[in-house]
Amino acid sequence: MTQVKLLGFWYSPFSHRVEWALKIKGVNYEYIEEDRDNKSLLLLQSNPIHKKVPVLIHNGKTICESMIILEYIDETFEGPSILPKDPYDRALARFWAKFLDNKVGAVVNTFLRKGEEQEKGKEEVCEMLKVLDNELKDNKKYFVGDKFGYADMAANLMGLWMGVFEEASGVVLATNEEFPNFCAWRDEYINCSQVKKYLPSRIDELLVFYQDRVRAQAPTSATLQK
Known part of the structure; x- marks a missing residue:
């Protein structure tokens, strides 16, 4: 078994x-x-x-x-595919997943750190948002093709957690004025039925948890862990 x-x-x-x-x-x-x-x-x-x-x-x-x-x-395991079947689309999915995953440190430093680390993190996150805003133009719903998959799972940090971090820390970088495509995608991402049922249900607790981490300035690299 x-x-x-x-x-x-x-x-x-x-x-x-x-x-x-x-x-x-x-x-x-x-x-x-x-x-x-x-x-x-x-x-x-x-x-x-x-x-x-x-x-x-x-x-x-x-x-x-x-x-x-x-x-x-x-x-x-059997079931719906997570990575695209087409080799080119699969390569694209891996590219965007890696791009998003490589920015974890910058996101953490921006919202859960202070001082120089935070300022460096802000610069890197804003550059990332510029890239994502351009990629998500024309009302793009998914990162690759017309199906939710691997890259979109990797994007959950930006789709939900970044908004929680912004509220917990009071540091808001993703504004509609500066990054309209990203913000539109994020709203769609959170509310999409295919996505919503798999996001954590304890959003209020999530916010309280990270508010406590911000107050403690989260000095260790173990805050999120992947």
């Missing part, structure tokens, strides 16, 4: 990416909530190099890093 376990944090966009994929594929799994300040022996043994979530455990084998886990899920 197939056994699937997911180690994660309820407030982590990276854990939610993996839950998203499992649900879309219709995979039955056991979710195990980890404590960032008191990580379980199972997590430390499953990801001894980075000691981070999410970790997928499939029949005793462990897979780490959210985007790698998404590809594993897509290749291993």
Whole structure:
């Protein structure tokens, strides 16, 4: 009998990416909530190099890093495809997913740090928003083609969490005046029925959690973990 376990944090966009994929594929799994300040022996043994979530455990084998886990899920389980079938579209999806994932540090520094780190993060996030605003012009709904998939899952940090960070920190960069295409996409992303049912339901708790992190200035790199 197939056994699937997911180690994660309820407030982590990276854990939610993996839950998203499992649900879309219709995979039955056991979710195990980890404590960032008191990580379980199972997590430390499953990801001894980075000691981070999410970790997928499939029949005793462990897979780490959210985007790698998404590809594993897509290749291993039956159900709707996450990566496009067309090789070119698949390459595009991987490109945008990598682009978005590489900006995690800048987003964290902008909204959950202070001083020089925050200022550098603001510059990088604004440059990213310019790129995304151009890419999402002409009322573009998805990053690749006309189907929600891999790159859109990677975009959940920008689609939902960035708005939470902005509200929690009081630092607002994504305005309709400066980035109208991105803001229109974000509104559509959050309210799209295909997306909405897989986003975390505890939005109020998510905001309170990150407000506490901002007050504490979140000095460690373990705040989000991917």
